[in-house]
Structure formats: C-alpha cells, structure tokens
Amino acid sequence: MEYIEFKLNGDNMKYEGDASDRLLDVLRDTYKLTGVKCGCKEGECGACSVIIDGRLANSCMIAMGSIQGSDVMTIEGFSKTERFKVIDKAYGDVSAVQCGYCIPGMVLATECILGKNPHPTETDIRRGISGNLCRCTGYNSIVKAIGNAAKEGEGLW
C-alpha cells in the first residue's frame, strides 16, 4: 500500500487516497479540520491558506502528491502556539475580526509575515496579506493588528 506521508500540525500522517486529491478537501473532509475555509477553489481568495514547509499556500491549489514529506500547519495547529496568543490579542483589541471567514487564513499569513520579518513596515504587511481577500474590514484593522502583534511579540519571531 502506498501512502503519502506528511506532518500535519506536528503529527505524522499517512494519507491513503489519491495523489491528485486536493489538500483543502482532505484537510476538511478526511481530517475534519474545518478551520480551513473554502472561498473560491481557484487560489484567489486565500481563505484556505495553510503553511507548508514555512510558506503560505492556498490549500485548494495543492495536490496531495506534492506534499509528500512536507510539514503542513493549519489554524488548528497554529492556535496552540505562543505566537498565536499575541496575534489573537492584537486582532481582538482592534476588532479586526468581522464575519471571520477570511481570518484563519489571515492569521497564518500574519505568522508568515512576522516569521520572515519580525519588524515589517506597513507596506510589508499589506504585501504579506495581499493574497488574503477580506470583504468586511477594508483591511485597516487587520494591518493595524499585525503591526501591533509585531510590537507586542518582540522576541517571539
């Protein structure tokens, strides 16, 4: 039996389905990780964002075969970290969460921005979330939240 072996939120997984199965579907339907949202299924909106080997990716555009040996993190895994606590507070204090549908993806995008650059400029932040569409907030509060998280989380990234 051939498996696709990968790490999911730190756990070793053996996926028995097709290599061409869509990662988004597998995460939601097989592993019941419904924090990963589907907004468009064409790689445009970022609601399905996950972190694969440290890089932000739209899981709707990823085939299972391509993550053999990779490390995948979803909001469920990230929300257990210290860094998440800082991001959580930063978003909460400026009410950056409105309908919430883009937010798991935004949070992972935040982690990737700060992971790459712990002191991002506003332009860095906006570029870093440019692949995550939000229809509710106008982005200002999210950008502010990420800037605040960078300040508050000094040393974490």
Add this chain to the structure above:
Amino acid sequence: MEKIGKSVVKKDHAAKISGVAKYIADYPTDGILHGKFLRSTIAHANIKNITVPELPDGYMIVNKDDVLGENKVHIVLEDMPVFAIDTVEYIGDPILMVLGLDENKVEDIVSKIVVDYEELPAVLDMTKSEVAFFDYHLSKGDVDKSFEDADRVYDEVINTGYNEHIYLETNGMIADYHDGKVTVSGSMQCPYYILKAVQLATGLEKDKVQVKGETTGGGFGGKEDYPSILACQVAVASMKAKKPVRVIFDRREDITSTSKRHPSTARYRAAIKDGKITAMDINIIYDAGAYSTLSAVVLQRGVICANGVYKIENLRVHGKANKTNTVPKGAFRGFGAPQVFFDVELFMNHIAKGEERNSIDFKKEHMVMQGDATSTNGKFHFHVPLNEMIKEAEDLSNYKEKKELYDKPQTGRFRRGIGMALAFHGAGFTGSGERDLIKAVLKLKKHQSGIVEILSANTEMGQGLHTTLSKIAGKELGIPFDEIILSNPDTDEVPDSGPTVASRSLMIVGELVRRAAARLKDEWIDGEEQIIEEHYKHPDFLIPFSLDNFRGDAYPTYSWSVQVMEVEIDMLTGQHNVLGAYGSFDVGTPIDMNIVVGQMEGGMLQGIGYSSMEYMDHDNKGRIRNNSMSDYIIPTAMDIPVIKVQVHVAEYPEGPYGAKGAGELPTVGVAAAYIEAVEQALGKNIDHIPFTVEDTMKTICSKED
C-alpha cells in the same frame, strides 16, 4: 461612567480567530445527501423535455412535482417558482436538483442531464424591456413651469453597473425533515423570511418549520432574499428524500445565480434660474432581472433618494424596475441608494462645472437643513450636520489645497484628482414598514440564575451585532456585556424581531433591547425566571407615509456622510492608484467605536470597488462570463492603503443611546467622489460606473485623437 462607545473585544472574536466557529459548510456530512442544481443555460426558453440518465441507488431528482405546498418562493411577491415549471427566465434559473451521497457522482449526473429548450426571445437590455415589475411616480411643485422659465437646462444620462457581494462564505443551507418537521439551517440574514417562505413551499404549519441562522460569513444584503429560495429547495428535497439535504454553493454558482445590485440607467434634468436649481426631472430604470424579488423596495428607495441631499421643491421622479432575462437583482448595501447618490452627485458636479462654480460651494447652496421638507414632503426633523462634516472631511484630506492644485493643467504620466460627495441613508424600513409589516418583537429572558439572555432573530454576519446588542443590555442592566447571552437565532426560540437589513438592527432592535433591559431592571426578582417582551413603537413625530403618492416621512431620521477620494491615474497604463479615501460619518452615538469604524472602512472599500474595478456584465446571450474571483476583481490589502474615517456624532433620540443605522451608509456616497477625482485627473467628464482601467484607457486614447 464609561461611555458605551468604548471598544471591547467582540463576543465572536475568539471562536472565529481560532477556527472553531462553525459555518454551515463545517458541519459533519455523514449520511447527508448532497444536492446540486441543474440550471438553465438559456436566458429565456420553454422547457420541452428533460432526459435524466439512469440513476444509481440512493440518487434522485427533485423538481416542481415534489413541491408539496405551493411552487412559489415568497419574497415580497411570489412570482419566482421553487423549481422551474415550464419556462426558464434567466441563465442560472434552477430547473431541478440531483441528490446523492457522493458529491462528485451527483455533479456527474447533473452534467449528463439533457434539456430540450425551445429558445424564446430574451430581453437583456433594461431600456428595451416592455415589462416593468414596478412603476413609481413622485411629483411635487411645478416642474414643467420651472423648466419653461429656466435660464439653462442640464440634461444627462448616467449609468451604473452590476455589483456582486463576494461575501467570503458562499450561500449554503441544510434541511432536515424528520417527524413531520423540517429544520433549515444555513447562512442567512433573515430567519423569519425563510420560515415564511418554507411554510408556503412545503405546506407545513408554522410550528413544523424551524429555521436556524448559523455563523454567517458576510451578507451585505446578498443573503437577504436569496436564502429563502435555497431554503425552499432544500426543504422540498429533504421532504422527498426523508433524509437531510445539504447544498453549499461553489463560488462560480454563487456569482452567476444569486442576487446582485441593480444596474441602472437614469436621465437627470435640472432647470437653472439665477444660478440656482429650481427643478429636477428624473427618470430611472433599474434592471430587476428575471423575477421581482426585492425590486419594489429597492426602487422605492431609489425614487425617494434620487435628488440626494438637496432641497428641490419642484421635483419629478419616475422610477421603473424592468424585467430582463438576467439573474434577479436584490439587496446590496445601500439598496438602490448608491445608484442615485452617484447619479445626483455626479450631476451636481457637472452642473457646477457648467455654471463655472466650485462644486462644494454650489452644493452647499442647495443642501437641506433641519426643518426642510424631504423629497416626499416629509421633514428633516433633526439637525443636518453636513456643513460641519464637510469641514471635517476637508481637514482630514487636505481637500481644498489639493482640489486647487489638481485644477491646474496637468501634464506628465501621473495625473491626480480629488472629489467630494455628500450622502445620507435613512435606516429602517421605508415609511410605516416597521409598524405595519415587520412589527418587531424582542424578548429578554432572565434565567433563574440571574443570567440574562437576549432573544432576537437578527443575525451576526460580521457587523458586530451580537456584541452591540449585548453592550446595550449590559449597560442598561449594569451587567458586563460578555455575560449577556445572545445565541445564533433559532426560530423555535426567538420572536420575530425583523430581518437583518436596512441598517435597522441596531437602531430599531437595539432600542427594543434597551427598553426591555430597562424594564427588566425595574421588575427584577432574584431567583425567578422572567421574560420581558418589547414591541416596536412607531415614533410619534413621524408624518404618515403613503406609497400611493410618495408623501410623508419615508424614514424617521438620516445618517450622513461626506466622503473624499483622491485618485492618481497612470496615463500610460490607465491604472488607478487611490491615494486616499476619507470620510466623515454621522451614525449617531457609536455603540462601539471599533465596530463603527470597521463598518465605515469596510463599506468605503466596497464603494471604491463599485466605482472602479468591480466590472461585471452579461454577454449577448445573457451569460455572466466573469463568474470567478479571478475575473471579478475586489480590492486587496495593497489597493487602498490610506482609509481615514472620522466619526461625527449627531444623536437620534429614538435610537439606543442616540445611535442611528450605520451598516449601509459608508457605501452609498463613495462613487461620485471617486469619479469626480478621476474626471479631474483626466480632464474629461464621465457618465458611468464602474469606470475601469479599460474605460480609462479608452478615454485617454480618445483625448489624443
């Protein structure tokens, strides 16, 4: 004592940010049948024959023959069927549903169904339609005489286009029929609208229909009427299958077959005498699409607001909502107002140019004041803060200096412009709708333990309603807001406090919460369970409104906006760069500052999209071809980096702590400010939105000819 507006961490924050909050698509699907629609591929046709392939065990078709009640979706009227009868009226019209356990198999079956259509002529141009679903006339003063006596007459045709909500969460609904009762859960704004519609379609009694609003990932009006349609379809399907049925739209299906903002075309005429506008004669057509849905009410608001913030004593407005064989149009933030506020503000800008006047000075001379009559001879009962707000917006944006600078002839690759637009939004249902149609009822339940619960049918769709209503109850009762219980609405548990639309939830339902809480405080008995019921009371000061002749107070009060847009055009590529979006907004007392500012910023960005990049159209067959997020462009975080909002407070005594409706206001007045800026940059008048990069290139190139 702390002001109520002091921002708090929202009640729904924690569940949403950790990914724990469940939207309808997140619920387990074991044993649930998935449904997929077969939709019309022809804009207008008779259905001659449908050939269904052999169905495997457990897979079935649901169609008009399975509707046990009436094959009608109750929205305002009932002209839309649950499933198509003999004709299809637009591309996307649902003909039948295929059900089964495996979603891929269901899709496969749908793709193999063959429909024999007898194609009929399709009307795709609203100006060529011979069917007006609704036709309204508003008239006062002596318009014809004013035009006879005029020094000059201005006459313009202005067009507005499609606009699609792109809520990040698509429409979705699950129906579960068991033991003679159907429970419908899903993404929605109006549980009780759905209950009424499902009752009609299923023939079930009221206590045999339950509607549950789940955590909703954005609505903006797109989930005001549409969920009623989907709910009827899944309820009928579940009754046939005797199993739960689930439909979650994929993005393309949502874009092509759910409601949109009404495209419009309007002819504005104004008579000028001694430098002032003495009359306006306005003709508007809204493209209603294939069924009437909400067009009556959208058109009403358009007609009532057609003359904007101006005192026009000789006024004639003729509005029609015309049928076309395209997707039925519905509610979208602003609800008919963004179209006419774009029209009238653009028109005023052009008149000012023609009269060689500064546009703001010219507008100020015509602006209404407290005590003035509205377009329908109601009254502006409360202070109109436009003068102060214009100053605030000017200061925020450096408007005056920039306008003067950009008025100078510009050369070079990058050219700039700045524009300012004035608008209002009347929250709540038009006229006596709150009193006669909605009749909102709100309940507070004090549990024996002392825990207080708000029982309301209004949904949290990101606008912060669960937090603001809780803050109101908490403040009145002296209880921390996060100890007040407010769950997602379940019609088995909550009274009908009305739909989550028209920017009414905070202003109307919030005030009911406040009154109920005040009463509970007075009547509080420790250790006892208590229920306080509060009913809507129509404010005494309202001049009665009549739809027959469009007279009276259409709205009890108004929220006001002054918005400034600064835009830079790249004359080489036609690209727009928004240098700044500024706004002063009066929504009365902010119940939570961060929530209000978040609404203003989000609404402005939607308005900017509506003005520029959000182009959508149907082709000559009636197909919407840009039906995906790669083709229908909404703003990203990099597109509008500077949005500055100022909250101006003019309290409304009948609103909770002085609050007025806020949700729609920020979208209503954006477009004209945006276009005024683009006109200044290009040195040419514009007559439509969205004004895309392609439109910009055409204009730039035509200048060079």
